[in-house]
Amino acid sequence: MLEALLTNPSVVVPLVGALVGVASSLVGTFLVLRGSSLLADAISHSVLLGIVLVYLVTGDQYSPFFIAGAAAVGLLTVFLTELLTRSGRVKADAAIGLVYPFLFAIAVVLINVFARNVHIDTDAVLLGEIGFSWLDTVSVGGVEVPNALMTLGAVTLLNALFVGLFYKELKLATFDPGLAAALGFSPVLLYYLLLGLTSVTAVTAFDAVGAVLLVAFIIVPPSAAYLLTDTLWKTLALGVGIAVASSLLGYLAAIWLNVSIGGTMAVCTGVFLVAAFLFGPRYGLVAQRAQRRRQQGENAARTLVVHLYNHESKEEAGRENSVSALRQHLRWDDAKVSQVTAVGREQGLITLGPKRERLFLTDAGRRLAREVWEPWRRE
Amino acid sequence: MFEFDFTLRNVMLGAALLGVSSGVLGSFALLRQQSLLGDALAHAALPGVCLGFLLTGSREPLPIFVGALLSGALAAGFTMLLTSRSRLKTDAALGASLSIFFAFGLVLLTFIQSRSGSGQAGLEAFLFGQAAAIVPSDVRLMAVVAVAALLTVALLWKEFKLLTFDPQFAASLGFPRLPLELLLTSILAFAIVIGLQLVGVVLMAAIIIAPAAAARQWSDSLGQMVGLAALFGALAGVSGALLSASGRGLATGPLIIIAASLIALASLLFAPERGLIASAYRARGARRELEQQRVLLDMYGLAQQHSDPSYPSESGMLRALYGGSPEAQLRRLEAAGLAEHTTHVPGEGTHYRLTEAGWARAEAALNSLGHHA
Numbered sequence: 001m002l003e004a005l006l007t008n009p010s011v012v013v014p015l016v017g018a019l020v021g022v023a024s025s026l027v028g029t030f031l032v033l034r035g036s037s038l039l040a041d042a043i044s045h046s047v048l049l050g051i052v053l054v055y056l057v058t059g060d061q062y063s064p065f066f067i068a069g070a071a072a073v074g075l076l077t078v079f080l081t082e083l084l085t086r087s088g089r090v091k092a093d094a095a096i097g098l099v100y101p102f103l104f105a106i107a108v109v110l111i112n113v114f115a116r117n118v119h120i121d122t123d124a125v126l127l128g129e130i131g132f133s134w135l136d137t138v139s140v141g142g143v144e145v146p147n148a149l150m151t152l153g154a155v156t157l158l159n160a161l162f163v164g165l166f167y168k169e170l171k172l173a174t175f176d177p178g179l180a181a182a183l184g185f186s187p188v189l190l191y192y193l194l195l196g197l198t199s200v201t202a203v204t205a206f207d208a209v210g211a212v213l214l215v216a217f218i219i220v221p222p223s224a225a226y227l228l229t230d231t232l233w234k235t236l237a238l239g240v241g242i243a244v245a246s247s248l249l250g251y252l253a254a255i256w257l258n259v260s261i262g263g264t265m266a267v268c269t270g271v272f273l274v275a276a277f278l279f280g281p282r283y284g285l286v287a288q289r290a291q292r293r294r295q296q297g298e299n300a301a302r303t304l305v306v307h308l309y310n311h312e313s314k315e316e317a318g319r320e321n322s323v324s325a326l327r328q329h330l331r332w333d334d335a336k337v338s339q340v341t342a343v344g345r346e347q348g349l350i351t352l353g354p355k356r357e358r359l360f361l362t363d364a365g366r367r368l369a370r371e372v373w374e375p376w377r378r379e
Numbered sequence: 380m381f382e383f384d385f386t387l388r389n390v391m392l393g394a395a396l397l398g399v400s401s402g403v404l405g406s407f408a409l410l411r412q413q414s415l416l417g418d419a420l421a422h423a424a425l426p427g428v429c430l431g432f433l434l435t436g437s438r439e440p441l442p443i444f445v446g447a448l449l450s451g452a453l454a455a456g457f458t459m460l461l462t463s464r465s466r467l468k469t470d471a472a473l474g475a476s477l478s479i480f481f482a483f484g485l486v487l488l489t490f491i492q493s494r495s496g497s498g499q500a501g502l503e504a505f506l507f508g509q510a511a512a513i514v515p516s517d518v519r520l521m522a523v524v525a526v527a528a529l530l531t532v533a534l535l536w537k538e539f540k541l542l543t544f545d546p547q548f549a550a551s552l553g554f555p556r557l558p559l560e561l562l563l564t565s566i567l568a569f570a571i572v573i574g575l576q577l578v579g580v581v582l583m584a585a586i587i588i589a590p591a592a593a594a595r596q597w598s599d600s601l602g603q604m605v606g607l608a609a610l611f612g613a614l615a616g617v618s619g620a621l622l623s624a625s626g627r628g629l630a631t632g633p634l635i636i637i638a639a640s641l642i643a644l645a646s647l648l649f650a651p652e653r654g655l656i657a658s659a660y661r662a663r664g665a666r667r668e669l670e671q672q673r674v675l676l677d678m679y680g681l682a683q684q685h686s687d688p689s690y691p692s693e694s695g696m697l698r699a700l701y702g703g704s705p706e707a708q709l710r711r712l713e714a715a716g717l718a719e720h721t722t723h724v725p726g727e728g729t730h731y732r733l734t735e736a737g738w739a740r741a742e743a744a745l746n747s748l749g750h751h752a
Contacts, residue, residue, distance in 0.1 A: 035468045037470040090409075097418060105582055105637045106633070109634065113629070212482070216481075227467070259489040262485075263482045263484075263489065264482075267482045270475070273475055
């Protein structure tokens with residue numbers, strides 16, 4: 001039963017995708033919040049050099065040294081980037097753009113030169129082979145378990161443990177590194193741990209999704225989640241949820257269209273990002289437009305009651321407190337006049353005279369006008 | 380070794396054109412801190428390349444060029460929209476749009492592969508670059524685009540320079556800032572798109588950044604920097620293409636990038652003014668100068684306290700004042716003729732006294748520090 005599930009590609013493949021997504025967005029959340037997302041781009045490219053070097057030295061396809069080699073090259077990338085930036089000769093963005101292509105290019109040339117011996121080819125480097133992830137299995141207690149599930153499961157667990165154990169410290173170091181340092185935590189150490197884990201995640205996920213798609217898994221779900229909420233744990237949870245959903249939807253769509261599975265999963269994360277950008281509850285474009293409109297309506301209503309309040313019980317009240325005065329004196333067009341008077345009546349701020357021309361304040365309207373006019377005299 | 384044949388000439392010409400145009404435009408991108416925009420534009424060109432192929436069914440350069448340009452523009456627009464209208468920072472917006480567009484490109488690529496068996500040959504070349512796939516019509520298009528881009532830069536040199544160094548001032552003088560920025564970004568996209576076949580989308584960022592970063596180390600003048608960047612770009616392009624064409628199935632892109640990176644590395648290390656070695660050397664000289672001056676002033680102080688310009692200072696005393704071993708400094712002072720050693724009382728250790736030149740130097744140093752003796 002279990003074995004049947006674990007050798008079924010339509011179970012294993014989306015599961016592998018989901019694990020890649022969960023592991024990446026756990027670390028990605030903090031990279032996005034810190035503003036170092038592009039280091040994820042750099043790391044996920046340059047770990048290839050670690051993989052190739054370890055392979056050339058050990059000749060082993062499943063060596064534990066892969067993790068160490070990749071983590072070392074990943075951290076080397078970060079270190080070189082910061083070294084270049086700190087030397088003051090180039091800016092931070094240019095430093096990233098100088099370091100990772102160099103390391104990645106060396107890796108690709110090494111693959112080209114030793115192409116006969118290395119089992120990774122340059123296409124797989126970019127595409128990954130998530131579709132074949134169920135083929136490589138290891139025996140665990142007599143059950144054949146896909147290799148990718150084991151390694152990615154372990155890395156996901158590791159990342160979850162890291163985030164769980166250091167949640168408070170990560171939060172502090174992300175949002176206020178100065179305070180974190182003053183309180184005796186080392187934000188730098190934590191940062192390098194985070195980037196080390198990013199490298200480990202990258203090397204484990206490399207076979208499945210390749211370098212560039214991994215960037216999407218690390219950056220996009222946390223970015224989408226960040227547009228939806230202000231709470232850190234919710235950002236983490238939503239990022240994980242978006243990653244899992246993208247993997248499932250991406251798998252189904254890719255099978256249906258017969259296209260790259262990893263690519264479709266990454267495109268799905270993008271769909272979630274666009275959706276969050278447009279329809280997010282508070283920061284979404286639609287919500288912001290609605291909010292602006294609501295505020296415009298509110299301001300217009302306040303303008304109206306103040307106007308009426310200024311002129312009521314004076315001799316010009318008949319002239320000023322009328323619908324036509326709104327057109328001439330406040331320069332509102334017909335649509336706005338009827339909209340604002342409608343809102344004012346709805347909210348019980350004004351009433352209309354018998355000929356629908358004169359405007360009168362209600363008690364509530366008068367109260368609001370006084371509040372706008374003399375805010376210090378709260379009733 | 381390799382024959383100087385027709386294909387090779389095409390490849391070298393293409394690589395040189397690419398190197399020159401990306402060096403020139405990369406200089407502006409680097410100075411305007413938009414280095415990684417090139418990365419995004421290049422990755423995002425992939426879906427356009429595939430769409431151009433899908434719509435025309437052929438590997439004609441023009442539709443692919445237009446497609447790449449359009450999808451690059453779309454990605455740049457998406458990035459700008461995300462940064463200006465959402466709370467995402469530039470890095471996240473850039474990373475998100477480059478990876479999403481690239482993923483979409485891969486989906487299209489696999490779609491093309493699954494639909495047609497043979498016609499897709501050569502599209503993978505856009506991932507890492509494949510010099511062998513270059514045909515004369517590609518080179519012609521590259522030449523036209525490169526010349527147009529360079530002419531635009533030449534004609535609008537003053538405007539682009541102002542825009543790069545002081546955009547607010549440019550706007551206050553009445554230059555149309557946004558159209559100029561769009562134009563500069565568009566010709567950067569042009570340079571990137573013509574390079575895709577040689578370098579590939581993945582590594583294109585570096586051919587934009589590396590020659591410009593290298594040139595920046597050698598000069599503080601924009602004109603010189605742009606010229607050098609063009610030269611470095613062409614050098615990297617041609618040497619990478621030559622190595623790749625020498626056979627053994629080496630992808631062109633990585634070789635060009637390694638060449639460009641090595642040029643950048645050498646420049647960072649060895650440039651005369653900004654180079655790291657030169658500035659480390661200068662820093663060491665300055666530190667030495669300072670230490671030497673401290674010992675000189677200690678001797679001057681002792682001499683003044685004893686109202687004797689040629690007062691012989693005892694080396695133990697100087698060591699105490701200096702807080703370490705002043706031997707090396709004393710040797711250098713002696714060599715410069717500012718101090719000399721002398722025997723005061725036999726058996727009382729080495730003594731040093733200022734020469735006249737040393738006395739004058741010490742007073743000059745104090746004067747320049749604002750002390751008036």
